[in-house]
Amino acid sequence: MNVREKEALQIVRSLVDSGFRAVFAGGCVRDRILGVEPKDYDIATDARPEVVQKMFDRTVAVGAKFGVIGVVLDHDKPIEVATFRADAEYTDGRRPSSVRFGAIEEDAIRRDFTINGMFYDPLAEHLIDLVGGMRDLRDGVLRAIGNPAERFEEDHLRILRAVRFAARFNFTIEPATWDAMKLAAPKIVAIAAERIGEEIVMMMTEGAAARAMDLMMDSGLMQLLLPEVVRMRGCAQPENFHPEGDVYTHTRIGVAMLPAGCTETVAFGILLHDIAKPQCRAVTGDKVTFYGHTDDGAVMAANMLARLKRSRAVQERVAYLVKNHLKLCMAPRMRPATLKRMLGEDGFGELMDVAFMDAMASSSYLGYWHFCKRAMSTMTPTEIRPPRLIGGEDLKQLGFTPGPRFKEILKDVEDHQLDGALETREAALEYVRAHYAA
Structure with missing residues (x-):
């Protein structure tokens, strides 16, 4: 058990001991099932944000109005604790206009893909799968939760996340999800460039970049985001x-x-x-x-x-x-x-x-x-x-006036030094005297 998991478990135990429900949520659950060490741990709970802030000494309001509080224990990096919630309408293609704190069932169906919509109770060692995520993990399928068109309309960045997850895990994208992705692709340009850049960086560095390229091409995303790459197609060599x-x-x-x-x-x-x-x-x-x-x-x-x-x-x-x-x-x-x-x-x-x-x-x-x-x-x-044999001050003492010629002379001396023709300061000074007029 690594340090982050120990801290996450400590937070869960504190919440449960105080009478609340608390579980691991999302990507860390998926990665544990796949045998991959999670990069981080997220916790979902029925405790309200203000309660979480009172329970722990060091907290950060990561997204308090969305019910997300960062809890800081021994290490400086916070672990996100989010209250079970249901989202109101998404009006900007990125975030809900408001949230309503609710039950774990509501929290599950608001998430993006089934493989990211599971919970795990680390104290009872029990998987909570309300969306069929385990089935899709076994079958190697990436499937949007509920209506795929609605999921992508809520958050356009999910279109890129679908590419990244399908590539990273070498999963097949479920047909309805794939069709909805292609239809929604043009809306990706409404997302902040920083977020798009971050997703593309992850695609390129997680070990399945070629598959990500294929999915970007086939979905129409490459044409929208990196059209220069598309132009390489058909360029004969x-x-x-x-x-x-x-x-x-x-x-x-x-x-x-x-x-x-x-x-x-x-x-x-x-x-x-x-x-x-x-x-x-x-x-x-x-x-x-x-x-x-x-x-x-x-x-x-x-x-x-x-x-x-x-x-x-x-x-x-x-x-x-x-x-x-x-x-x-x-x-x-x-x-x-x-x-x-x-x-x-x-x-x-x-x-x-x-x-x-x-x-x-x-x-x-x-x-x-x-x-x-x-x-x-x-x-x-x-x-x-190697350290330079001579510098600008040496040239001044030889009678040279500072100017562009300094760079020319010093580079010539350094070339001869790197070639092995000049090895000492004295030899370098003599070379300058013999080849350049002050």
Whole structure:
């Protein structure tokens, strides 16, 4: 039993000892049944929010008007305790206009999918399944609770959540639920970009990103949210370099290699590494080229991630991965200084990951990748990024005036240092005296 489960159990026991009903609810119940350690625990109870706040010393009003209170025990992260409720009409496609506290039966039928609508009494060790969730877990089916059109109308984000859950668990989406998803898909644009971005990140990093891509495509969601990805379909590539097929097929094969728990930057790096190929494709005689797709792709990737409200750091890292994903191919022919600079770049480890998936999704040639791997394992961090032999103050003392030339001289000296031609400060100063006039 991990720490979070112990804390959740402690909260349940406190509520029950005070005369209330309290159970685990939602995703943690589903994950326990599937043998997956829950990321977190949610508790449902008939105790009112104000009562929960009085019972525990440290609480956070996560969503008090919706009956949700965060209880903080030994760790700073709160465990959500929600009062059994029935929801009033949803007017914004995201949240109910109001709630009415009610019974566990009402709480079950207001939830999204049957596999997320079960409860578990940890004290009695008893599953409470009022919506057929256990049946659908056994059968590998994702089914909306009640009328699927109504569930998606209540909260449009559930359309994306359906894709994520079906992909993550490799479940079939029940036909009526699938039909309702496709009809409701255009309404997803009304949801805040941050929420959409968060769902897509989870799809890409939970270990079933290729299946999520398929469902996004087939439901019409990709066309609405990431139309640039759709344009890769049918963008033909030279068979000698890409026997696997068009740009989309190549990208999907790479995405299928993403492991659960990968970073979002690696995930978007492989998804978007060839995103500009359709607009850069040119045919001259029998030759097909994609000149400039790495530079254009870096700009496109950053713009797409900005649209999804991902952080500036994520935008910049993914742009770096897209811009440089072919750079490793030149590694065996690089001068030592250029190679060391590349190995020392912030993000080079993730660039190696993207380059590996890119290669395995096409010709499977990994000679340059293994070359970089050997270089990384045989060189120390100090060899890759040694302390500078000289700096700006040294150039001033040699009679140089500060300006753009400083950068040129210092880079030249550093190149020779990384090449192994200059090893001491004295040698570097002598090199400058011999090759540059103050």
